[in-house]
Amino acid sequence: MEQLQLAQLGSGIAIGFGAIGAGLGIGIATKGLMDAISRQPEVAGKAVGFFLVGAALAEACALYAFIIAYLLMAK
Amino acid sequence: MEHWLYSINLSGHTLTFNLDTIFTMWFAMIVIIIFSLLATRKLSLVPNKLQAFCEGIMNFFWGIMGSMNTAKEHVPLIASLFLFIVIANLMGQLPLRIIHLKTGELASPTNDINLTAGLAVIVLIYYVTAGILKKGPKFFLHELSFTGIVTMFVEILEMVTRPLSLAIRLFANIFAGEILVSIALGAFAYFAPLPIMLFEIFVAFVQATVFMMLTIAYVSSATGQEH
Numbered sequence: 001m002e003q004l005q006l007a008q009l010g011s012g013i014a015i016g017f018g019a020i021g022a023g024l025g026i027g028i029a030t031k032g033l034m035d036a037i038s039r040q041p042e043v044a045g046k047a048v049g050f051f052l053v054g055a056a057l058a059e060a061c062a063l064y065a066f067i068i069a070y071l072l073m074a075k
Numbered sequence: 076m077e078h079w080l081y082s083i084n085l086s087g088h089t090l091t092f093n094l095d096t097i098f099t100m101w102f103a104m105i106v107i108i109i110f111s112l113l114a115t116r117k118l119s120l121v122p123n124k125l126q127a128f129c130e131g132i133m134n135f136f137w138g139i140m141g142s143m144n145t146a147k148e149h150v151p152l153i154a155s156l157f158l159f160i161v162i163a164n165l166m167g168q169l170p171l172r173i174i175h176l177k178t179g180e181l182a183s184p185t186n187d188i189n190l191t192a193g194l195a196v197i198v199l200i201y202y203v204t205a206g207i208l209k210k211g212p213k214f215f216l217h218e219l220s221f222t223g224i225v226t227m228f229v230e231i232l233e234m235v236t237r238p239l240s241l242a243i244r245l246f247a248n249i250f251a252g253e254i255l256v257s258i259a260l261g262a263f264a265y266f267a268p269l270p271i272m273l274f275e276i277f278v279a280f281v282q283a284t285v286f287m288m289l290t291i292a293y294v295s296s297a298t299g300q301e302h
Contacts, residue, residue, distance in 0.1 A: 063247035
Protein backbone atom coordinates (compact mmCIF):
# COMPACT_ATOMS: atom_id res chain seq x y z
CA MET A 1 0.00 0.00 0.00
CA GLU A 2 1.06 3.55 -0.42
CA GLN A 3 2.20 5.62 2.49
CA LEU A 4 -0.87 7.87 2.46
CA GLN A 5 -3.23 4.93 2.66
CA LEU A 6 -1.24 3.45 5.51
CA ALA A 7 -1.39 6.78 7.31
CA GLN A 8 -5.16 6.95 6.88
CA LEU A 9 -5.52 3.39 8.17
CA GLY A 10 -3.31 4.21 11.13
CA SER A 11 -5.26 7.33 12.03
CA GLY A 12 -8.52 5.38 11.96
CA ILE A 13 -7.09 2.71 14.23
CA ALA A 14 -5.64 5.34 16.57
CA ILE A 15 -8.87 7.24 17.13
CA GLY A 16 -10.88 4.02 17.38
CA PHE A 17 -8.81 2.43 20.11
CA GLY A 18 -8.44 5.75 21.90
CA ALA A 19 -12.20 6.20 22.00
CA ILE A 20 -12.69 2.77 23.62
CA GLY A 21 -10.80 3.78 26.74
CA ALA A 22 -12.44 7.17 27.04
CA GLY A 23 -15.89 5.67 26.56
CA LEU A 24 -15.28 3.06 29.24
CA GLY A 25 -13.92 5.70 31.58
CA ILE A 26 -16.84 8.07 31.20
CA GLY A 27 -19.27 5.16 31.51
CA ILE A 28 -17.75 4.02 34.78
CA ALA A 29 -17.70 7.61 36.05
CA THR A 30 -21.39 8.03 35.21
CA LYS A 31 -22.20 4.76 36.95
CA GLY A 32 -20.41 6.00 40.05
CA LEU A 33 -22.28 9.29 39.92
CA MET A 34 -25.64 7.55 39.61
CA ASP A 35 -24.79 5.23 42.52
CA ALA A 36 -23.76 8.15 44.67
CA ILE A 37 -26.84 10.21 43.88
CA SER A 38 -29.25 7.34 44.40
CA ARG A 39 -27.62 6.50 47.72
CA GLN A 40 -27.34 10.08 48.97
CA PRO A 41 -29.42 12.52 46.92
CA GLU A 42 -28.19 15.50 48.94
CA VAL A 43 -24.61 15.24 47.59
CA ALA A 44 -25.82 15.62 43.98
CA GLY A 45 -24.54 19.16 43.49
CA LYS A 46 -21.06 18.42 44.76
CA ALA A 47 -20.82 15.05 43.02
CA VAL A 48 -21.74 16.47 39.62
CA GLY A 49 -18.86 18.95 39.84
CA PHE A 50 -16.34 16.21 40.54
CA PHE A 51 -17.95 14.06 37.85
CA LEU A 52 -17.47 16.77 35.24
CA VAL A 53 -13.80 17.13 36.13
CA GLY A 54 -13.29 13.37 36.04
CA ALA A 55 -15.17 13.01 32.77
CA ALA A 56 -13.00 15.72 31.25
CA LEU A 57 -9.90 13.87 32.42
CA ALA A 58 -11.14 10.63 30.86
CA GLU A 59 -12.15 12.38 27.68
CA ALA A 60 -8.65 13.79 27.32
CA CYS A 61 -7.37 10.28 26.55
CA ALA A 62 -9.52 10.16 23.43
CA LEU A 63 -8.21 13.57 22.49
CA TYR A 64 -4.61 12.38 22.74
CA ALA A 65 -5.58 9.72 20.20
CA PHE A 66 -7.26 12.43 18.12
CA ILE A 67 -4.03 14.44 18.05
CA ILE A 68 -2.14 11.36 16.86
CA ALA A 69 -4.78 10.74 14.19
CA TYR A 70 -4.64 14.35 13.05
CA LEU A 71 -0.84 14.33 12.88
CA LEU A 72 -0.96 11.13 10.80
CA MET A 73 -3.52 12.65 8.40
CA ALA A 74 -1.70 15.97 8.12
CA LYS A 75 1.49 14.30 6.87
CA MET B 76 -4.04 24.02 11.69
CA GLU B 77 -1.53 26.48 10.34
CA HIS B 78 -0.21 29.45 12.17
CA TRP B 79 1.05 32.81 11.03
CA LEU B 80 4.76 32.21 11.39
CA TYR B 81 7.44 34.86 11.54
CA SER B 82 11.08 33.86 11.72
CA ILE B 83 14.06 35.91 12.79
CA ASN B 84 17.68 34.88 12.63
CA LEU B 85 19.63 35.30 15.83
CA SER B 86 23.32 34.54 15.35
CA GLY B 87 22.78 31.28 13.52
CA HIS B 88 19.67 30.20 15.43
CA THR B 89 16.22 30.64 13.98
CA LEU B 90 13.51 31.90 16.28
CA THR B 91 9.98 31.37 15.00
CA PHE B 92 7.06 33.32 16.40
CA ASN B 93 3.44 32.31 16.02
CA LEU B 94 2.15 35.82 15.54
CA ASP B 95 -1.54 34.94 15.63
CA THR B 96 -1.12 33.25 19.01
CA ILE B 97 0.83 36.22 20.37
CA PHE B 98 -1.87 38.61 19.17
CA THR B 99 -4.78 36.64 20.62
CA MET B 100 -2.88 35.99 23.86
CA TRP B 101 -2.30 39.70 24.39
CA PHE B 102 -5.94 40.34 23.53
CA ALA B 103 -7.00 37.96 26.30
CA MET B 104 -4.52 39.48 28.75
CA ILE B 105 -5.66 43.02 27.93
CA VAL B 106 -9.25 42.01 28.60
CA ILE B 107 -8.27 40.68 32.04
CA ILE B 108 -6.01 43.66 32.84
CA ILE B 109 -8.63 46.26 31.93
CA PHE B 110 -11.31 44.35 33.79
CA SER B 111 -9.25 44.08 36.95
CA LEU B 112 -8.17 47.74 36.74
CA LEU B 113 -11.81 48.79 36.44
CA ALA B 114 -12.81 46.51 39.28
CA THR B 115 -10.14 47.70 41.72
CA ARG B 116 -10.29 51.40 40.87
CA LYS B 117 -12.59 52.57 43.65
CA LEU B 118 -12.51 49.99 46.40
CA SER B 119 -14.92 50.59 49.24
CA LEU B 120 -16.23 48.73 52.23
CA VAL B 121 -19.68 48.73 50.69
CA PRO B 122 -18.91 47.29 47.27
CA ASN B 123 -20.52 48.47 44.07
CA LYS B 124 -21.81 45.89 41.57
CA LEU B 125 -18.52 45.24 39.77
CA GLN B 126 -16.56 44.92 42.98
CA ALA B 127 -19.16 42.57 44.43
CA PHE B 128 -18.93 40.43 41.29
CA CYS B 129 -15.13 40.24 41.56
CA GLU B 130 -15.33 39.43 45.25
CA GLY B 131 -17.65 36.60 44.31
CA ILE B 132 -15.06 35.28 41.86
CA MET B 133 -12.32 35.48 44.49
CA ASN B 134 -14.54 33.77 47.04
CA PHE B 135 -14.96 30.93 44.55
CA PHE B 136 -11.17 30.42 44.43
CA TRP B 137 -10.82 30.72 48.20
CA GLY B 138 -13.57 28.15 48.68
CA ILE B 139 -11.88 25.72 46.31
CA MET B 140 -8.52 26.16 48.02
CA GLY B 141 -10.17 25.59 51.36
CA SER B 142 -11.96 22.46 50.19
CA MET B 143 -8.74 20.97 48.79
CA ASN B 144 -6.71 21.72 51.94
CA THR B 145 -4.17 23.95 50.22
CA ALA B 146 -2.52 27.04 51.66
CA LYS B 147 -4.23 30.29 50.69
CA GLU B 148 -0.93 31.82 49.55
CA HIS B 149 -1.20 30.01 46.22
CA VAL B 150 -4.43 31.77 45.22
CA PRO B 151 -2.75 34.32 42.86
CA LEU B 152 -1.34 31.64 40.55
CA ILE B 153 -4.53 29.57 40.59
CA ALA B 154 -6.82 32.55 39.98
CA SER B 155 -4.76 34.04 37.17
CA LEU B 156 -4.39 30.67 35.44
CA PHE B 157 -8.12 30.01 35.62
CA LEU B 158 -9.16 33.48 34.44
CA PHE B 159 -6.64 33.55 31.61
CA ILE B 160 -7.58 30.08 30.36
CA VAL B 161 -11.31 30.85 30.51
CA ILE B 162 -10.93 34.07 28.55
CA ALA B 163 -8.56 32.42 26.08
CA ASN B 164 -10.84 29.44 25.48
CA LEU B 165 -13.94 31.59 25.07
CA MET B 166 -12.17 33.74 22.49
CA GLY B 167 -12.42 30.81 20.06
CA GLN B 168 -16.16 31.50 19.75
CA LEU B 169 -15.70 35.18 18.93
CA PRO B 170 -15.94 36.06 15.23
CA LEU B 171 -12.29 37.10 15.09
CA ARG B 172 -11.79 34.98 11.96
CA ILE B 173 -13.33 37.84 9.95
CA ILE B 174 -9.88 39.44 10.03
CA HIS B 175 -8.02 37.55 7.32
CA LEU B 176 -4.38 36.68 7.75
CA LYS B 177 -2.02 35.34 5.13
CA THR B 178 -1.84 31.97 6.85
CA GLY B 179 -3.60 30.80 9.95
CA GLU B 180 -6.53 32.45 11.65
CA LEU B 181 -7.36 34.38 14.78
CA ALA B 182 -8.95 31.89 17.15
CA SER B 183 -8.38 31.04 20.79
CA PRO B 184 -4.69 31.20 21.73
CA THR B 185 -4.94 27.86 23.51
CA ASN B 186 -5.21 26.02 20.20
CA ASP B 187 -1.44 26.46 19.99
CA ILE B 188 0.54 23.87 21.91
CA ASN B 189 3.34 26.35 22.56
CA LEU B 190 1.12 28.46 24.80
CA THR B 191 -0.32 25.55 26.76
CA ALA B 192 3.18 24.10 27.17
CA GLY B 193 4.28 27.46 28.54
CA LEU B 194 1.45 27.42 31.08
CA ALA B 195 2.34 23.86 32.07
CA VAL B 196 6.01 24.76 32.55
CA ILE B 197 4.97 27.67 34.76
CA VAL B 198 2.99 25.22 36.90
CA LEU B 199 5.96 22.81 37.02
CA ILE B 200 8.42 25.50 38.13
CA TYR B 201 5.92 26.83 40.65
CA TYR B 202 5.17 23.57 42.40
CA VAL B 203 8.77 22.38 42.46
CA THR B 204 9.86 25.73 43.92
CA ALA B 205 7.07 25.71 46.46
CA GLY B 206 7.93 22.18 47.50
CA ILE B 207 11.64 22.93 47.89
CA LEU B 208 10.92 26.12 49.86
CA LYS B 209 8.58 24.22 52.13
CA LYS B 210 10.49 20.99 52.68
CA GLY B 211 14.04 21.61 51.54
CA PRO B 212 15.93 18.53 50.29
CA LYS B 213 13.26 16.27 51.75
CA PHE B 214 11.12 17.28 48.79
CA PHE B 215 13.15 14.89 46.65
CA LEU B 216 14.25 12.22 49.09
CA HIS B 217 11.94 11.41 51.99
CA GLU B 218 13.85 8.58 53.56
CA LEU B 219 17.03 6.68 52.84
CA SER B 220 15.60 3.31 51.98
CA PHE B 221 14.78 1.29 48.89
CA THR B 222 11.19 2.55 48.81
CA GLY B 223 12.30 6.13 49.26
CA ILE B 224 14.74 5.94 46.36
CA VAL B 225 12.20 4.31 44.06
CA THR B 226 9.66 6.99 45.03
CA MET B 227 12.21 9.65 44.21
CA PHE B 228 12.67 8.32 40.69
CA VAL B 229 8.92 8.04 40.19
CA GLU B 230 8.51 11.63 41.28
CA ILE B 231 11.25 12.81 38.94
CA LEU B 232 9.40 10.98 36.16
CA GLU B 233 6.21 12.75 37.22
CA MET B 234 7.90 16.09 36.65
CA VAL B 235 7.94 15.20 32.95
CA THR B 236 4.55 13.54 32.61
CA ARG B 237 2.55 16.08 34.61
CA PRO B 238 3.32 19.15 32.47
CA LEU B 239 3.10 17.03 29.31
CA SER B 240 -0.40 15.82 30.12
CA LEU B 241 -1.48 19.27 31.30
CA ALA B 242 -0.32 20.90 28.08
CA ILE B 243 -1.66 18.29 25.69
CA ARG B 244 -5.03 18.00 27.48
CA LEU B 245 -5.86 21.69 27.20
CA PHE B 246 -4.48 21.98 23.67
CA ALA B 247 -6.25 18.88 22.38
CA ASN B 248 -9.64 19.87 23.77
CA ILE B 249 -9.65 23.31 22.18
CA PHE B 250 -8.07 22.09 18.96
CA ALA B 251 -10.55 19.22 18.59
CA GLY B 252 -13.39 21.67 19.19
CA GLU B 253 -12.22 23.90 16.37
CA ILE B 254 -11.76 20.98 13.99
CA LEU B 255 -15.27 19.80 14.93
CA VAL B 256 -16.75 23.23 14.24
CA SER B 257 -15.04 23.43 10.86
CA ILE B 258 -16.23 19.91 9.93
CA ALA B 259 -19.80 20.84 10.93
CA LEU B 260 -19.45 24.03 8.92
CA GLY B 261 -18.63 21.96 5.88
CA ALA B 262 -21.53 19.56 6.51
CA PHE B 263 -24.36 22.06 6.99
CA ALA B 264 -23.23 25.63 7.07
CA TYR B 265 -24.38 28.07 9.77
CA PHE B 266 -26.74 25.65 11.55
CA ALA B 267 -24.82 22.49 12.36
CA PRO B 268 -21.95 24.38 14.12
CA LEU B 269 -24.26 26.19 16.54
CA PRO B 270 -24.84 23.38 19.08
CA ILE B 271 -21.15 22.45 18.87
CA MET B 272 -20.15 26.03 19.58
CA LEU B 273 -22.50 26.13 22.58
CA PHE B 274 -20.88 22.92 23.78
CA GLU B 275 -17.47 24.52 23.29
CA ILE B 276 -18.44 27.30 25.71
CA PHE B 277 -19.14 24.59 28.28
CA VAL B 278 -15.85 22.85 27.44
CA ALA B 279 -13.97 26.12 27.91
CA PHE B 280 -15.09 26.37 31.54
CA VAL B 281 -14.61 22.66 32.23
CA GLN B 282 -11.08 22.63 30.85
CA ALA B 283 -10.11 25.73 32.79
CA THR B 284 -11.50 24.07 35.92
CA VAL B 285 -9.57 20.87 35.20
CA PHE B 286 -6.33 22.78 34.69
CA MET B 287 -6.91 24.68 37.93
CA MET B 288 -7.85 21.56 39.92
CA LEU B 289 -4.77 19.67 38.73
CA THR B 290 -2.55 22.64 39.55
CA ILE B 291 -4.03 22.77 43.06
CA ALA B 292 -3.51 19.02 43.44
CA TYR B 293 0.12 19.23 42.34
CA VAL B 294 0.88 22.21 44.57
CA SER B 295 -0.82 20.65 47.58
CA SER B 296 0.95 17.31 47.03
CA ALA B 297 4.27 19.14 46.79
CA THR B 298 3.77 21.23 49.93
CA GLY B 299 1.61 18.89 51.99
CA GLN B 300 2.84 16.56 54.69
CA GLU B 301 2.30 13.22 52.99
CA HIS B 302 2.91 12.75 49.32
